[in-house]
Amino acid sequence: MEDLKALYEAIIAGDAKTSKTVTEKALAAKVEPLKLVTDYMIPAMSEVGRRFECNEYFVPELLLAARAMKAALEPIRPLLVASGVQPAARVVIGTVKGDLHDIGKNLVASMLEGGGFEVVDLGVNVSPEQFIAKVKEKNANVVALSALLTTTMPAMKTTIDALKQAGVRNQVKVLIGGAPVTQKYADEIGADGYGETAAGAVALAKKALAIA
Amino acid sequence: MTDGAWGTELQARGLGIGELPDAWNLSHPERVAEVASAYVNAGSRVILTNTFGANRIRLGDHSLAKRAVEINRAGVEISLRVAQGRARVFASIGPTGKMLMVGETTEEEMRAAFQEQATALAQAGADAIVVETMSDLAEAQIAVAAVRTTGLPVVACMVFDSGKDKDRTMMGTTPEQAAAALTAAGADVVGANCGQGIAGFTGICRRLRAATDRPIWLKPNAGLPQIVNGRAQYATTPEEFARHVPELIEAGASFIGGCCGTRPDFIKAICQRIKENP
Numbered sequence: 001m002e003d004l005k006a007l008y009e010a011i012i013a014g015d016a017k018t019s020k021t022v023t024e025k026a027l028a029a030k031v032e033p034l035k036l037v038t039d040y041m042i043p044a045m046s047e048v049g050r051r052f053e054c055n056e057y058f059v060p061e062l063l064l065a066a067r068a069m070k071a072a073l074e075p076i077r078p079l080l081v082a083s084g085v086q087p088a089a090r091v092v093i094g095t096v097k098g099d100l101h102d103i104g105k106n107l108v109a110s111m112l113e114g115g116g117f118e119v120v121d122l123g124v125n126v127s128p129e130q131f132i133a134k135v136k137e138k139n140a141n142v143v144a145l146s147a148l149l150t151t152t153m154p155a156m157k158t159t160i161d162a163l164k165q166a167g168v169r170n171q172v173k174v175l176i177g178g179a180p181v182t183q184k185y186a187d188e189i190g191a192d193g194y195g196e197t198a199a200g201a202v203a204l205a206k207k208a209l210a211i212a
Numbered sequence: 213m214t215d216g217a218w219g220t221e222l223q224a225r226g227l228g229i230g231e232l233p234d235a236w237n238l239s240h241p242e243r244v245a246e247v248a249s250a251y252v253n254a255g256s257r258v259i260l261t262n263t264f265g266a267n268r269i270r271l272g273d274h275s276l277a278k279r280a281v282e283i284n285r286a287g288v289e290i291s292l293r294v295a296q297g298r299a300r301v302f303a304s305i306g307p308t309g310k311m312l313m314v315g316e317t318t319e320e321e322m323r324a325a326f327q328e329q330a331t332a333l334a335q336a337g338a339d340a341i342v343v344e345t346m347s348d349l350a351e352a353q354i355a356v357a358a359v360r361t362t363g364l365p366v367v368a369c370m371v372f373d374s375g376k377d378k379d380r381t382m383m384g385t386t387p388e389q390a391a392a393a394l395t396a397a398g399a400d401v402v403g404a405n406c407g408q409g410i411a412g413f414t415g416i417c418r419r420l421r422a423a424t425d426r427p428i429w430l431k432p433n434a435g436l437p438q439i440v441n442g443r444a445q446y447a448t449t450p451e452e453f454a455r456h457v458p459e460l461i462e463a464g465a466s467f468i469g470g471c472c473g474t475r476p477d478f479i480k481a482i483c484q485r486i487k488e489n490p
Contacts, residue, residue: 055376058384063313098230100273100309125273150437150444151229 004031004040007072011044014064016071023072033076033083037114041069042202045111049199059103066107073114080116087118089209092134093144094126096155101148104178107198108144115202117142128155128162135168142205145191147178156181157189173208175201213486214258214302214431214469215251216478220446222247222262232274234266237286244287248294254476255483258467259299260342263287263333264306267325269317273309280325281332288336302367303338305329305355306345313383319354326358334362342367342429345406345471347382349393356397367429367467368394369403372416378408379416387416391423403429406471408436409448410456414463421464430465432456434473446473450481457482458489 003022010019026036048065051057057065091112095105102124113119120138122130131143143163147153156176163169173192176185186194193208195201222233225243236244244262251259266284268277276283284303291301308325310316333341341359343366346352352368359366370390374382381390387404394402402424404416410432420428434453437444457468470478 055374058374058380059382060313060384063311067314 004036007036007040008044011041011065011068011072012047014061014068016064016068019068019072020074024075027075027079033079034085034116036072036076037116041072041114042111042199045069045107045114046199049197053197062107063103066110069114070110073110077113085116088116088211089142089205090118090120090138090140091142091144091205092120092122092131092138092140093146094122094131095124095146095148096152096159097125097127098155099147099149099152100124101146101178104148104198105144105146108146108177108195108201111198111201112144112205115205117202117205128159131159132162132166132168135163135172136166139171141172141209143172143174144201144205145174145176147176147181150180153178153180153185156185156191160190173205175204175208177201213256213479213483214429214467215256215260216470216474216476217434217472218247218260218262218264220444220473221250221475232265232271232276233262234264234271234283234287235274235276237262237266237283237290238279241286241290245290245294248291250476251479252295252299254479256469256479257299258302258469259291259295260302260304261287261291261333261338262304263329264304264344265309267305267308267329269308269310269321269325270306280328284329284332285336288333288338292337300339301337302340302342303333303336305333305341305343305359307347307351312348312350319350322351322354323358326355327361330355330359330362330364334364338364340365340367340400342369343399344369344431346370347385349381349383349385349390352390353393353397356394356399360398365400366398367401367403368397368399369405369429369431370394371406372404372412373407378412379419387419388423391420391426395424395426400426401429401467402426403431403467405429405431406433409433410435410453410460413456414459417460417463417465427466428464429467430460431469431471433471434478437473444473448473450475450478453478454481454485457485461486 007022175193177195195204268280271277343355434446434448
């Protein structure tokens with residue numbers, strides 16, 4: 001369908017107005033909401049991510065694209081909820097204690113939401129106790145941790161240890177990410193997965209949860 | 213000859229990770245004075261102030277917004293008392309930490325915060341103000357405009373650490389764009405600080421130099437931090453750092469110092485190097 005490519009283009013161009021109107025038109029024409037997400041929105045964000053990695057896009061372009069994706073998700077969200085489709089999993093996401101950076105975390109949250117997950121975003125500077133409380137309250141199965149500073153990365157380990165202490169470690173898959181974070185660090189601290197890009201978040205979460 | 217890092221020096225004196233250094237102007241002024249003193253004694257002719265995060269927006273993250281004026285005044289007083297005419301005191305203004313683009317703050321809020329800070333710094337007697345570590349050109353311009361209302365000279369510098377060649381700010385601004393816009397905004401000195409380490413600064417310096425008639429101010433990092441045993445370590449040694457300095461001077465730098473990870477011994481090494489290569 002011609003129109004749907006316009007959704008892909010609008011997200012890449014950071015055009016929130018167009019991404020929303022194209023989505024609304026498509027939904028009115030009875031296009032499946034999830035098809036819009038998986039066939040157009042997620043690939044668009046993947047391309048945005050690729051351009052960011054290649055240094056063609058900088059933070060402003062990334063933010064505008066994310067905003068366009070969020071705008072397109074707005075009309076879709078209530079339909080997903082109303083359809084009774086169960087979320088793929090419940091995610092609690094946050095930037096760890098001492099760290100106030102949130103661009104990456106916000107991108108991952110959007111991607112996961114678009115990917116059919118129920119996402120609770122605790123914001124920034126989140127203590128282990130806050131993560132634990134929300135995991136228990138929501139019966140979450142994924143905890144996603146973000147850190148941008150080498151000095152706050154250790155809080156990821158503290159959070160994982162606290163999850164163990166609280167007896168909820170086995171209930172969740174812990175996924176981590178952020179500029180200074182590496183697979184090696186993830187292995188060292190016992191995380192279940194490490195994501196290098198926001199675009200890969202959905203695939204990573206599904207892999208960690210062993211769901212299709 | 214300017215100074216080196218304050219944050220890492222204060223951490224070495226007990227400042228906790230995630231703790232706001234600026235608050236120490238009120239709670240541990242003697243330790244802040246030690247850092248200032250160490251730089252003056254190492255040969256800095258310009259020292260800054262421990263006020264990098266002391267705008268009310270950033271202070272708000274630590275529930276200290278109401279004490280902005282107090283903290284800025286104290287920071288300038290500490291540096292002035294230590295410098296005692298042996299060095300100039302240029303007061304530091306850093307970013308608010310909030311992004312205009314996503315509406316985390318407004319231009320008006322930002323302007324008011326920088327205005328409050330600049331006025332307090334000027335009234336406390338600073339010789340000039342350094343708007344530093346900026347990534348967003350719009351924010352830098354707002355800060356420079358605020359400082360200009362005080363009548364003090366203003367240094368404006370940005371962090372060039374992104375892009376394929378690590379020569380753009382996080383928001384995509386090039387040295388040419390920064391130099392042109394900041395000069396037009398009325399900056400008296402234009403420059404670059406922080407970033408990926410000293411090696412890239414020669415190129416950035418040349419490009420700034422070519423894009424403005426203002427003097428150039430450079431304060432590179434001692435490399436990127438690595439976590440060793442849970443603590444951040446910076447790889448560049450004072451000697452390695454100093455080795456780059458003659459090249460930077462040749463590339464057009466008028467003010468040289470260091471950012472994260474640099475210490476008084478870096479300043480000493482630079483002074484030594486300059487003496488050997490007049």
